[in-house]
Amino acid sequence: MSATTIVLLLLSTILALIRVFVHGLGHSFTGNQKLSPGAAAGKSMPGPKPWPLIGDLPRLGGTASPFQAFSQMSRVYGEIYKLRLGSSDCVVVSSFRLIKEVLIAKGAHFGGRPDLLRFHALFGGDRNNSLALCDWSSLQKTRRGIARTYCSPRFASSNYDQLDRVASQETDCLIQHVDLHLRKSNSIHIKPLILAACANMFSSYMCSVRFKYEDTGFRDMVRRFDVIFWEINQGYAVDFLPWLQPFYSKHLDKLTGWTRDIRRFVHERVVEDRLQKEGGGGADAEPKDFTDALLAHLRDDPTPTWHHILYELEDFLGGHSAVGNLAMLVLTAIVRHPEVGKKIQEEVDSITKGTRSINLFDKAEMPYTEATILETLRTTSSPIVPHVATQNTTIADYPVQKGTIVFLNNYELNTAAEYWEDADQFRPERFISDGQIKKPEYFIPFSTGKRTCIGQKLVNGFCFILITRLLQHYDISALDLDQIDTRPACVALPPDSFPLKITHRSTSHT
Numbered sequence: 001m002s003a004t005t006i007v008l009l010l011l012s013t014i015l016a017l018i019r020v021f022v023h024g025l026g027h028s029f030t031g032n033q034k035l036s037p038g039a040a041a042g043k044s045m046p047g048p049k050p051w052p053l054i055g056d057l058p059r060l061g062g063t064a065s066p067f068q069a070f071s072q073m074s075r076v077y078g079e080i081y082k083l084r085l086g087s088s089d090c091v092v093v094s095s096f097r098l099i100k101e102v103l104i105a106k107g108a109h110f111g112g113r114p115d116l117l118r119f120h121a122l123f124g125g126d127r128n129n130s131l132a133l134c135d136w137s138s139l140q141k142t143r144r145g146i147a148r149t150y151c152s153p154r155f156a157s158s159n160y161d162q163l164d165r166v167a168s169q170e171t172d173c174l175i176q177h178v179d180l181h182l183r184k185s186n187s188i189h190i191k192p193l194i195l196a197a198c199a200n201m202f203s204s205y206m207c208s209v210r211f212k213y214e215d216t217g218f219r220d221m222v223r224r225f226d227v228i229f230w231e232i233n234q235g236y237a238v239d240f241l242p243w244l245q246p247f248y249s250k251h252l253d254k255l256t257g258w259t260r261d262i263r264r265f266v267h268e269r270v271v272e273d274r275l276q277k278e279g280g281g282g283a284d285a286e287p288k289d290f291t292d293a294l295l296a297h298l299r300d301d302p303t304p305t306w307h308h309i310l311y312e313l314e315d316f317l318g319g320h321s322a323v324g325n326l327a328m329l330v331l332t333a334i335v336r337h338p339e340v341g342k343k344i345q346e347e348v349d350s351i352t353k354g355t356r357s358i359n360l361f362d363k364a365e366m367p368y369t370e371a372t373i374l375e376t377l378r379t380t381s382s383p384i385v386p387h388v389a390t391q392n393t394t395i396a397d398y399p400v401q402k403g404t405i406v407f408l409n410n411y412e413l414n415t416a417a418e419y420w421e422d423a424d425q426f427r428p429e430r431f432i433s434d435g436q437i438k439k440p441e442y443f444i445p446f447s448t449g450k451r452t453c454i455g456q457k458l459v460n461g462f463c464f465i466l467i468t469r470l471l472q473h474y475d476i477s478a479l480d481l482d483q484i485d486t487r488p489a490c491v492a493l494p495p496d497s498f499p500l501k502i503t504h505r506s507t508s509h510t
């Protein structure tokens, strides 16, 4: 099961089903008063009075997204307030100032993750197998360290070249598949094709192996990852009300089964194949990819065990679902705002002059395209995984007990009028100043601090190539805008999502 899958969707995951569960008990917050925590030392943190047993869960039921409820409550209780969700003590932090205090100044006090049943079910019975859901530890530091070189390749390094190469090759293959579909119809369900391309980008880059789109095992693996990505996004009341477990046991078993299938595929088709063909590389050989680096680490230092290594690989391979869903959301924004697609095509044409394909090294010269991806990240507002206090500490001088779950409300950072002009409009230009990309410091779609996302360079690189190359070849529009349904604070689309109208551009652009 992918870390990314969970990472991106965690908050909405947890809370969306809670919304369903408590629907009807919703409470609406209309106040507009911001409390200053200022000299709050010694005072108790503001917050509503919880109901017995379910706590404040019903307060999250009155809006389309629980994040909207968090933001509304912040107008009443201020930039920091406490909530009780089921049996869990929680704190919601909504201002950049205090989010920085939690993630950076006091990152060492907030390195834990919530201990939810579902996390264990997804990771073979122990959430510490997961990079995103484990508590902070020296093992986690080691795992992040091994991943860094491959997941954050330096510009112009050999890994960066490799990233560019696999992104281009896999997009060529995607385009061949789209062309095949276009012989039959210009209405195409492009999401499974994009996901297959992304899965091959990740497996080629990290494991030097790719799969045919027709390969049933590969298709099942891609589908399972995507279904889980979407499924988790729906959220579960059982996360905060563990006594509901008997009602969810079938569901938890289903999740366990899907993740077991994925793990089997990674083991048999990626790792075993490699070990049989190459015996895991020579002791002194330079690792040729992430898989080699993991296997080499295992030889030198068995602290992360064989078992950990497999989970780490699976976690990173699963990152493709996040990239594929994000690429779909960029296309969704483009079909909703056709002028955005036209501007990207103009940018592409001005760089290539119709003589070649876009590559990663063009990115610096294509601020509008990059800004469109950033604006998609802003407007979809992927949640930050909740952090947990690992010691008694404070935020804004308010005492916070060890074990408290801390929600970092980046939905507020992404949508509030105090941070963005015309925040509800899709306007990539807001990220461009003097022809360069300019990101405000409070824009943190990948979070910040010691548990920041490891995959952001892969996301930016792969998504950039996918979008530019697709728009270089095709005009993409909606068959029916009403079919296109996206949710606030959600970076997932249903596995069986809407088709798009795809046509060849009238003149050749490559």
Ligand code: HEM
Binding pocket: 003, 004, 007, 008, 103, 131, 132, 133, 140, 144, 151, 315, 316, 317, 319, 320, 322, 323, 326, 377, 382, 383, 384, 385, 386, 445, 446, 447, 448, 450, 451, 452, 453, 454, 455, 456, 458, 459, 491
């Ligand atoms: C749309 C794409 C993505 C977005 C918006 C995103 C965002 C995030 C966010 C917000 C976090 C939480 C950080 C925190 O808790 O403070 C995170 C963690 C993480 N992400 Fe991503 N992510 C994306 C894709 C990826 C990909 C492709 C990978 C892997 C290749 C990845 C690997 C991870 C890992 C391993 C963590 C956990 C780090 C830790 O807890 O130490 N992410 N991501």
